[in-house]
Amino acid sequence: MHTFCDRAPCSDFVFTYVRKDIAAGRGRRAVDPVIIVGAGPVGLTLALALARQEVPSVVLDESPGKDESRAARTVVLREDTAALAERLSGVPLGEEGLRWAGWRSVRRRQVLREVSFDEGEPGPLHIAQHVLTGALRAALAREPLAKVAVDSRLDSVEQERSGVTAHTRGPNGTWWRGSYLVGCDGPRSTVRKLLDIRFPGRTAVERHAVAALRAELPWPDRALLHRMPPWRMSGPSAGEVTARPLPDGVWRLDWLLPPGKDLVTPELLVARVRETLAGWTGGPTPPYELLDTGVHTVHHRLARRWRVGRVFLAGDAAHLLGTLGTQGLDEGLRDADNLAWKLASAWHHGPYEALLDSYQTERRAVVAARLRAADQALPILRGGGGLRVYVPGTARGHDALLGDGHLGQGALGAPGAYTDSPLAPRHLDAEVPVGTTPGAQVTDVQVTAEDGSFVRLRDRLGRDALLVVLIAPGTGVWDRKHWVTAGVMPRLAAAVTALPGPAELLVAESYPGAPAHTVLLVRPDGHLVTALGGVRPADLYAAAEAAWGGPAKTEAEAGAGSGTR
Incomplete structure (x- = not known):
């Protein structure tokens, strides 16, 4: 299977893969790979997620394939996005980065909030971006279903009913033929510009002076947000500094800058480092090693459209956010997770x-809600005018808002739920409430797979299959041969076999808020479709059909090149 088209010159890259059993009714409909433009964390994650679902891809990387090592360029991943990156890269990223042991919020000299994390509630993962990208690149290099084409800068895209053709220029310039194309090419996205998609929003919502340094601070492995520190800051300052720990005694410090374009000189940054470290340690400036500096500017923008035919946008090409401690990469990785299983189904x-359209509907709504929440909170937390929102407790209320962004909680930081998704089933008689709202991410619990092995629920995600989870207390201490043919299992297994798309049956001892014999239906990206009270084959079928985008079409209805699911 080639990525090239009938033009010349063309790429001679050939994919090899194991064909699925066409006799089982799941023959391949596409032959061309998915073209991914951009080899940042989002593009690499999407390529790995597609490979996990046996979909080939080619990643067009305009760089030489080596990422610049910048100690001050780091990312904070929440529990779900860190688990996604670890699952796809095969690397325990907690050993490459650092999971915060705790969080402290201070105003002047008063501690307003202190949070400690443990194994039951892992803290955010802080990691250098080049380390994360390197782990993803290494995993992709081992993947036979994917290729990274370096020194390949996109300059044109053409699409028709049967696929997409892209042209790249550079030393390896050529034509590429794909089934779909995804622009993961950052804020200045060429894909977005070629499609003439508007990207409205706000410029320079926040600016931060940034320094990465090695030093000993009084609270090892714990992140700190210090508002209105009692010492005098050199140069312009908005009175807020954040310290985030990294491995080997390295810290990233961010100082919020006031609005404007005041120049942040190296001398000014060094003076600020010395003053801040001295203020935190209560004496002269302690020894430190300055590793990297920079200025980080945050913009808020949201693309009008995330899909045009066979072309999609993801990550910074589709949205920019990051004020008040929020992390734009979190949302970019969730874009990739959402899109991958839908492209895999189509491929x-x-x-x-309907399934492909749901990507824009679901993800754009979640990011838009996060941007609205940040825009509402900014005037309060930064002392500006505009919309007034009542926050009880003043300083503590403000700290709670800021903490939400930094800790990945609340409207500013928590993973979004697809509560109004077009893929949500309607009018299920057997639907019951559990600890997870339909459309939200499921809780990661231990489950038993069909072969009797014990695995984590998240480990079974991203496999081009829905997950059907039966809550059956006691099964964890029984041998599989005793419970697989007992009780409701035979009836449930038959119902799963009859579903309109691929599905995997799992069993869990318990799930938050779910009584015995509850059946959970989970999407490949880990969002709950529904919870049913008992084995109800008709409702389970209806929910699965909705999750795949509705009733499957016949060949005649779908047109040439498509087919039934």
Whole structure:
């Protein structure tokens, strides 16, 4: 299977893969790979997620393939995005980065909030971006279903009913043929510009002076947000500094800058480092090693459209956010996770427009809600005018808002739920409430797979299959041969086999808020479709059909090149 088209010159890259059993009714509908433009964390994650679902891809990387090592360029990943990156890279990123042991919020000299994390509630993962990208690149290099084409800068995209053709220039310039194309090429996205998609929003919402340094601070492995520190700051300052720990005694410090374009000189940054460290340690400036500096500017923008035919946008090409401690990469990785299983379904079984359209509907709504929450909170927390929102407790209320962004909680930081998704089933008689709202991410619990092995629920995600989880207390201490043919299992297994798309049956001892014999239906990206009270084959079928985008179409209805699921 080639990525090239009938033009010349063309790429001679050939994919090899194991074909699925066409006799099982799941023959491949597409032959061309998915073209991914951009080799940042989002593009690499998408390529790995597609490979996990046996979909080939080619990543067009305009760089030489080596990422610049910048100690001051780091990312904070929440529990779900860190688990996604670890699952796809095969690397325990907690050993490459550092999970915070705790969080402290201070105003002047008063501690307003202190949080400690343990194994039951892992803290955010702080990691250098080049380390994360390197782990993803290494995993992709081992993946036979993917290729990274370096020194390949996109300059044109053409699409028709059967696929997409892209042209790259550079030393390896050529034509590429793909089934779909995804622009993961950052804020200045060429893909977005070629499609003439508007990217409205606000410029320079926040600016931060940044320094990465090695030093001993009084609170090892714990992040700190210090508002209105009691010492005098050199140069312009908005009175807020954040310290985030990294491995080997390295810290990233961010000083919020006031609005404007005041120049941050190296001398000014060094003076600020010395004053801040001396203020925190209560004496003269302690020894430190300055590793890297910079200025980080945050913009808020949201693309009008995330899909045009067979072309999609993801990550910074589709949205920019990051004020008040929030992390834009979190949302970019969630874009990739959401899109991957939908593209995989279309690639394997033929395109179904409702499923592909749901990517924009779900993800754009979640990011738009986060941007609205940040825009509402900014005037309060930064002392500006505009919209007034009542926050009880003043300083503590403000700290709670800021903490939400930094800790990945609340409207500013928590993973979004697809509560109004077009893929949500309607009017299920057997639906019951559990600890997870339909559309939200499921809780990671231990489950038993069909072969009797014990695994984590998150380990079974991203496999081009829905997960059907039966809550059955006691099964964890029984041998599989005793419970697999007992009680409701035979009936449930038959119902799962009859579903309109691929599904995997799992069993869990317990799940938050779920009584015995509850059946959970979970999407490949870990969002709950529904919870049913008992084995209800008709409701389970209806929910699965909705999750795949609705009733499957016949060959005649779908048109040439598509087919039934």
